[in-house]
Amino acid sequence: MSARILDGRALADTVRAETEEKVSAFQAEWGIQPTLALVRVGDDPASVSYARMIQRTCEQRGLAFRAHTRPADASEDEVVELVRELSADDSIHGIIVQKPMPEGINDALIIEALDPAKDVDGAHPLNAGRLAQAAFVDRPQDVGPYFVPATPLGGLEMLKRYNIPIDGQRAVIVAASNLIGKPLTLLLTRHWATVTLCDLHTRPLAEITREGDIVCSATGVAHLITADMIKPGATVVDFGFARLEGKWVGDVDFEAVKEVAGAITPVPGGTGVMTNEMLMCNVLVAAQRQCRFGAKLASRVVPVQLRTSVAGRVLIGTHG
Amino acid sequence: MSARILDGRALADTVRAETEEKVSAFQAEWGIQPTLALVRVGDDPASVSYARMIQRTCEQRGLAFRAHTRPADASEDEVVELVRELSADDSIHGIIVQKPMPEGINDALIIEALDPAKDVDGAHPLNAGRLAQAAFVDRPQDVGPYFVPATPLGGLEMLKRYNIPIDGQRAVIVAASNLIGKPLTLLLTRHWATVTLCDLHTRPLAEITREGDIVCSATGVAHLITADMIKPGATVVDFGFARLEGKWVGDVDFEAVKEVAGAITPVPGGTGVMTNEMLMCNVLVAAQRQCRFGAKLASRVVPVQLRTSVAGRVLIGTHG
Numbered sequence: 001m002s003a004r005i006l007d008g009r010a011l012a013d014t015v016r017a018e019t020e021e022k023v024s025a026f027q028a029e030w031g032i033q034p035t036l037a038l039v040r041v042g043d044d045p046a047s048v049s050y051a052r053m054i055q056r057t058c059e060q061r062g063l064a065f066r067a068h069t070r071p072a073d074a075s076e077d078e079v080v081e082l083v084r085e086l087s088a089d090d091s092i093h094g095i096i097v098q099k100p101m102p103e104g105i106n107d108a109l110i111i112e113a114l115d116p117a118k119d120v121d122g123a124h125p126l127n128a129g130r131l132a133q134a135a136f137v138d139r140p141q142d143v144g145p146y147f148v149p150a151t152p153l154g155g156l157e158m159l160k161r162y163n164i165p166i167d168g169q170r171a172v173i174v175a176a177s178n179l180i181g182k183p184l185t186l187l188l189t190r191h192w193a194t195v196t197l198c199d200l201h202t203r204p205l206a207e208i209t210r211e212g213d214i215v216c217s218a219t220g221v222a223h224l225i226t227a228d229m230i231k232p233g234a235t236v237v238d239f240g241f242a243r244l245e246g247k248w249v250g251d252v253d254f255e256a257v258k259e260v261a262g263a264i265t266p267v268p269g270g271t272g273v274m275t276n277e278m279l280m281c282n283v284l285v286a287a288q289r290q291c292r293f294g295a296k297l298a299s300r301v302v303p304v305q306l307r308t309s310v311a312g313r314v315l316i317g318t319h320g
Numbered sequence: 321m322s323a324r325i326l327d328g329r330a331l332a333d334t335v336r337a338e339t340e341e342k343v344s345a346f347q348a349e350w351g352i353q354p355t356l357a358l359v360r361v362g363d364d365p366a367s368v369s370y371a372r373m374i375q376r377t378c379e380q381r382g383l384a385f386r387a388h389t390r391p392a393d394a395s396e397d398e399v400v401e402l403v404r405e406l407s408a409d410d411s412i413h414g415i416i417v418q419k420p421m422p423e424g425i426n427d428a429l430i431i432e433a434l435d436p437a438k439d440v441d442g443a444h445p446l447n448a449g450r451l452a453q454a455a456f457v458d459r460p461q462d463v464g465p466y467f468v469p470a471t472p473l474g475g476l477e478m479l480k481r482y483n484i485p486i487d488g489q490r491a492v493i494v495a496a497s498n499l500i501g502k503p504l505t506l507l508l509t510r511h512w513a514t515v516t517l518c519d520l521h522t523r524p525l526a527e528i529t530r531e532g533d534i535v536c537s538a539t540g541v542a543h544l545i546t547a548d549m550i551k552p553g554a555t556v557v558d559f560g561f562a563r564l565e566g567k568w569v570g571d572v573d574f575e576a577v578k579e580v581a582g583a584i585t586p587v588p589g590g591t592g593v594m595t596n597e598m599l600m601c602n603v604l605v606a607a608q609r610q611c612r613f614g615a616k617l618a619s620r621v622v623p624v625q626l627r628t629s630v631a632g633r634v635l636i637g638t639h640g
Binding site for chain 1: 396397424425426427428429432444445446447448449450451452453456462463464487488490496498502503505506509512514515516517518519520521522523528531620621622623624
C-alpha cells in the first residue's frame with residue numbers, strides 16, 4: 001500500500017489565499033502594509049538567492065519587503081545598530097536576520113538586538129523561552145505572545161490540516177537544531193505528543209525512529225531515513241533538502257518509505273513551501289499585534305486588567 | 321541485585337563545602353555578601369515554610385537572605401514594582417519569586433519583571449530560551465549566560481557526580497513541567513542524551529519508561545513508577561515528593577524498583593536536598609557575574625571583542 005502524500009504545494013495555496021485575504025482586511029482596517037525587513041551581512045550566494053525568494057513571496061502576498069545589507073567586513077556594532085534601528089522603526093513589523101554572520105560577529109548578540117515583537121523567525125531566545133514555557137494547547141496560556149520559527153510551524157500546520165493525530169501519539173524528531181528540532185519538540189509536546197528528540201549520538205537510530213507514529217527528520221543528509229526505519233502506517237515529515245545524483249531530495253528515501261508509511265511529505269513540494277507561507281503569516285501576525293496594541297506592547301505579557309478588559313478575551317494571543 | 325543508591329545528602333554535603341569555600345573567596349575578593357531576595361505575595365503556609373528553609377540554607381552557606389512579602393490582596397502593579405525595584409538594587413544578586421501568585425495576578429508578568437541576570441530560579445523565559453538554544457556541551461557556546469531551575473540542575477549534577485553515562489543514552493522524562501520536565505529535557509539533550517518527554521496523554525507509559533537507560537520522574541504521584549516499568553540496570557531519578565500512608569515518598573516505588581534498577585535516588589535524601597544546594601550555587605554565580613561585569617552586563621550576550629579580550633577566555637560563562 002502506498003502512503004498518502006501530504007502535498008505541501010496544495011496546502012500552501014490554501015494558506016496563501018487565506019493570508020492574502022487577511023492582508024487585504026488588515027490594510028483596509030489600518031491603512032498600513034505589513035512590512036518585512038531582511039538583514040544580511042555579506043553576499044553569500046545562497047543567502048542572496050533566499051532573500052530574493054522571500055522578497056517575491058512577500059510581494060505576491062501583498063506584504064512590503066525591504067532588504068538592509070551591509071558588507072562582509074561590517075563591524076558587530078554596526079550590525080547591532082542596524083537591527084536596533086529597524087526594531088525601533090514603526091513602519092517595519094517583522095525582521096529576519098540571515099545567519100550565520102561573517103566571522104567576528106556574534107550571531108546571538110545580533111539576534112538579541114531584535115525587538116522580540118518583530119522577530120518573525122522565532123530566533124530570539126525570549127520567543128524560544130515562551131514557546132518552551134507555553135502551556136498545553138487546551139490549557140489557559142500564561143506566557144507572553146511569541147513567534148515560532150517558520151519551518152517547524154509549517155510542519156505542525158501540515159499535520160493539523162491533513163488531520164494527522166498528534167495528541168497521545170509518539171513523535172520522533174531527528175536532529176536537535178535550534179531552527180527545527182528543538183522548537184518542533186516543544187510544539188508537538190504542547191499538542192500532547194510524546195516526543196523523542198534524537199541527535200548525532202543516538203544509536204541505533206533505526207530502532208528509535210521505528211517507535212514513532214510521526215517521524216520528523218531535519219538533518220540535511222540525503223536519504224538518511226530508509227524504509228526499514230519506519231513503522232508501517234507512520235506519518236513521515238521530511239524537512240531535509242539536499243542534492244543527490246543531480247536531483248533535490250530530502251532526508252527520506254521517498255520512493256521506498258512511501259511503501260511503508262501511512263502518510264509522507266514529498267521533497268520538493270512538502271515542508272519547504274509551507275515554510276515560506278508560515279513566515280508570511282508571522283509577518284502579518286506581527287503587524288496585527290503591533291497595530292492593535294502599539295509596537296511597545298506587542299511582545300509584552302499583558303496585565304490581568306488589560307487582558308480581561310474586553311469581555312474576557314485574551315488581547316494578545318500566541319500561535320503555534 | 322540491589323541498585324546503587326545515589327545519595328543526595330552525601331553529594332549535597334560535598335557541594336555545600338564547595339559553595340561555602342567559594343562564597344568565602346568571593347567575599348574576600350569583593351567585600352560583598354552574595355544576597356538572595358525572596359518575593360512572596362500572601363501567606364500560603366507551604367510557601368512560608370519553604371521560605372524559612374531557604375533562609376536557613378542561605379545563612380548556613382554564608383549568603384544573605386531578605387524576604388519581601390506583600391499581602392494576598394496586593395495589586396499586580398504593586399508586585400511588578402517590587403520586583404523591578406529588587407532587580408535594580410545592586411545589593412541584591414539573586415531573586416526568587418514564589419508562585420503561584422494569588423488570583424488576579426499574572427505569574428508571567430511578574431516573572432518577566434525580573435532582571436534575567438538575577439533570576440536564580442531560571443523562571444524568566446529569556447533564561448529558558450537560552451537554555452533551549454544552548455549548543456551541545458562540547459561545542460562553542462553562542463548564547464548569553466543563563467540560569468537553569470535548581471531542581472533539574474541538581475538532577476544533572478547527581479548524574480554527573482555519580483558518573484552515570486548520559487552521552488548517547490536514552491533518557492525518559494515523566495511530566496512536561498516548566499520547572500522540571502522541559503528544562504531537564506533540554507539539559508540532557510545538550511549533554512547528548514536521546515530524550516523522550518512524557519506527559520499525561522502518554523499511553524502506555526510503562527512501555528516507554530522501559531526504553532530508558534535513565535528514567536526521571538517528576539509528577540508528584542506517589543509510587544507511579546513501579547518495578548515493571550524500569551529496564552533492568554537503568555538509573556532512576558525521582559523528583560517526586562508526596563505523602564503516602566503517613567510517610568514522605570517519591571514518584572518511584574523505591575523498595576521494589578531498587579531491585580531492578582542499576583542506580584536510584586531515594587526520597588527523601590535524593591534530588592530534594594540537591595535542589596537547595598543548586599539554588600545556592602546559582603545565587604553565587606549571579607553575584608560573580610554581576611560583580612565581574614556589572615549588574616547591567618551580567619545577562620547580556622557578550623560582544624566578540626569583549627569576549628575574546630582576555631586571552632580568548634569566554635568572560636561570562638553559562639552553566640548547566
